[in-house]
């Protein structure tokens with residue numbers, strides 16, 4: 001089996017489970033840090049391991065453009081290329097391509113777009129996205145979807161969801177034919193490198209389908225029902241956190257979740273603030289990702305048990321306390337707010353490293369607490 005999902009405990013609508021993938025097992029609900037360009041910005045892989053990150057997200061669009069998916073395939077896949085032996089999920093590239101509003105053209109066949117790096121012309125289709133994700137060798141690939149913009153009227157959301165369903169079928173058909181060509185079998189000749197591939201022979205990547213439907217509850221329901229008929233090993237809820245009010249995000253998640261199979265992982269893409277990810281996990285979401293903790297960190301915004309803290313503030317200039325007194329992360333155990341503020345003011349690269357480490361630790365700890373709450377018993381903190 002290339003994916004198993006064992007629900008261990010439930011609490012209300014939430015559940016605690018073990019998701020086992022070719023590159024390791026992950027306890028859910030889980031937060032997945034975003035590693036856009038084969039790196040979680042500012043954080044070396046060994047520190048991600050020290051934080052107990054079990055699964056990372058990679059961005060297909062960025063890796064396709066640079067260094068190129070065929071180059072990564074030749075180097076044994078993304079795991080070996082970036083020396084990360086734990087699980088990786090890749091997005092389909094659709095979200096980034098659709099964000100290039102001035103640079104793209106959408107047809108039934110796929111999307112033509114220009115590179116944001118050098119303006120060169122490219123084409124992504126469901127088949128192309130599957131080929132790229134298989135070359136990268138992710139544990140979980142995502143179906144190529146159209147992320148419906150916000151606001152979108154009903155006719156637009158309807159047309160978009162219909163195309164996403166046709167693309168889901170094309171994605172699945174192509175993926176099933178090609179998935180065994182994943183570059184996992186190759187072993188590194190350089191044994192000092194921590195990049196031996198742990199996937200067992202015969203294992204293959206997994207493909208998740210994506211629910212769309214804009215902000216219309218009935219369209220979300222229809223999208224979910226038709227997608228479930230295609231029988232994916234897991235399902236994502238996409239097209240959220242695109243500018244809509246938070247209440248609407250919550251409503252769309254609440255509407256969709258009961259229609260997705262209880263014995264398969266459910267992933268909400270691109271959310272959110274710490275209190276949101278905790279809330280969605282309690283509603284029954286198993287997986288989430290967001291650039292917020294890493295991006296905000298580089299701008300000096302720290303998430304803490306006392307709320308958000310802007311480390312650039314003058315008030316911290318001589319503050320000897322940790323970023324978050326309740327946090328036990330490697331940054332809070334060692335460095336003061338005054339030092340973090342100084343690094344930021346002096347534009348030292350270490351500023352991004354330490355701020356990101358704390359924010360990721362805070363997000364991961366938020367999920368660990370939710371899991372613990374569901375377990376009804378303490379879980380060993382591996383930090």
Ligand SMILES: [Zn+2]
Nearest residue numbers: 327329332358
């Ligand atoms: Zn901390």
